[in-house]
Amino acid sequence: xxxxxxxxxxxxxxxxxxxxxxxxxxxxxxxxxxxxxxxxxxxxxxxxxxxxxxxxxxxxxxxxxxxxxxxxxxxxxxxxxxxxxxxxxxxxxxxxxxxxxxxxxxxxxxxxxxxxxxxxxxxxxxxxxxxxxxxxxxxxxxxxxxxxxxxxxxxxxxxxxxxxxxxxxxxxxxxxxxxxxxxxxxxxxxxxxxxxxxxxxxxxxxxxxxxxxxxxxxxx
Amino acid sequence: xxxxxxxxxxxxxxxxxxxxxxxxxxxxxxxxxxxxxxxxxxxxxxxxxxxxxxxxxxxxxxxxxxxxxxxxxxxxxxxxxxxxxxxxxxxxxxxxxxxxxxxxxxxxxxxxxxxxxxxxxxxxxxxxxxxxxxxxxxxxxxxxxx
Numbered sequence: 001x002x003x004x005x006x007x008x009x010x011x012x013x014x015x016x017x018x019x020x021x022x023x024x025x026x027x028x029x030x031x032x033x034x035x036x037x038x039x040x041x042x043x044x045x046x047x048x049x050x051x052x053x054x055x056x057x058x059x060x061x062x063x064x065x066x067x068x069x070x071x072x073x074x075x076x077x078x079x080x081x082x083x084x085x086x087x088x089x090x091x092x093x094x095x096x097x098x099x100x101x102x103x104x105x106x107x108x109x110x111x112x113x114x115x116x117x118x119x120x121x122x123x124x125x126x127x128x129x130x131x132x133x134x135x136x137x138x139x140x141x142x143x144x145x146x147x148x149x150x151x152x153x154x155x156x157x158x159x160x161x162x163x164x165x166x167x168x169x170x171x172x173x174x175x176x177x178x179x180x181x182x183x184x185x186x187x188x189x190x191x192x193x194x195x196x197x198x199x200x201x202x203x204x205x206x207x208x209x210x211x212x213x214x215x216x217x218x219x220x
Numbered sequence: 221x222x223x224x225x226x227x228x229x230x231x232x233x234x235x236x237x238x239x240x241x242x243x244x245x246x247x248x249x250x251x252x253x254x255x256x257x258x259x260x261x262x263x264x265x266x267x268x269x270x271x272x273x274x275x276x277x278x279x280x281x282x283x284x285x286x287x288x289x290x291x292x293x294x295x296x297x298x299x300x301x302x303x304x305x306x307x308x309x310x311x312x313x314x315x316x317x318x319x320x321x322x323x324x325x326x327x328x329x330x331x332x333x334x335x336x337x338x339x340x341x342x343x344x345x346x347x348x349x350x351x352x353x354x355x356x357x358x359x360x361x362x363x364x365x366x
Binding site for chain 2: 055075076077078081084088103104111
């Protein structure tokens with residue numbers, strides 16, 4: 001797979017290192033000459049110096065034969081134009097833009113460019129972890145349409161000591177796995193939940209809050 | 221019939237402020253948006269429109285300037301990508317009937333024409349005028365108007 005990444009900074013560096021380790025062919029476009037030299041030394045990637053929203057630079061970077069373009073510059077407008085030029089002008093099948101202003105995620109999607117906001121992702125992770133200390137792990141899957149959450153049950157939990165079939169959860173929620181004494185159990189209705197269990201929940205963003213409340217009870 | 225239109229202009233530099241002054245004088249309701257407040261000094265004393273200080277690539281700023289009600293949207297900043305982005309937002313999200321953007325790079329202009337955005341490329345326009353002046357220069361010598 002050939003990936004073209006436009007941007008700079010540590011995010012770009014570690015992303016490229018990650019991609020290179022997976023055996024992807026990586027091309028970087030960066031508009032800072034000194035950073036280009038540095039990146040070329042540190043990474044086994046092709047580095048092109050120039051403005052990634054310039055058609056000539058994209059061509060030079062081989063956009064024509066690229067499988068995916070990733071635009072992660074600090075300017076939303078540049079990321080939008082890079083992705084649009086790549087797909088409209090060079091027929092790149094997959095383009096992804098970083099949006100720095102979280103409101104732009106929806107805007108970009110309406111304009112036909114798939115976008116993600118790190119602020120949004122990190123923000124919701126921190127918020128959900130901070131709000132409930134019982135949450136051990138939280139993983140959005142399916143472009144954020146499904147949450148997989150790992151929770152530690154304690155004695156105060158209203159579901160501790162109850163059988164799964166006696167617990168009423170909101171719709172579209174599932175207790176997928178119970179980890180007890182490091183043994184994972186895929187539970188059925190007759191299984192009990194106990195204090196000290198680690199429970200893996202499947203929820204949707206819209207019922208995430210109510211499901212957590214049902215499992216952990218009201219807390220401050 | 222030309223009057224009383226609601227026009228939103230992004231960028232209050234030489235071009236943006238000139239357009240704003242002119243259109244306001246003709247009787248249109250004009251809103252100018254610019255990141256840099258000092259650029260509003262370019263507006264003439266009789267400019268009767270509104271000034272919005274903010275970054276137009278943030279949708280809240282466009283909402284604040286009541287873009288939904290606009291008849292015409294003109295993007296005149298010195299950054300092509302800003303103009304192209306806000307023009308698309310005006311057209312596709314706020315459904316502004318007439319959207320114009322200044323784009324310096326003729327190569328970018330071609331792509332955005334496909335997306336339904338009217339672009340004006342100063343580089344191409346100037347080149348055309350120069351070429352015409354050169355061609356006419358041999359015979360007439362003067363009389364070229366911008």
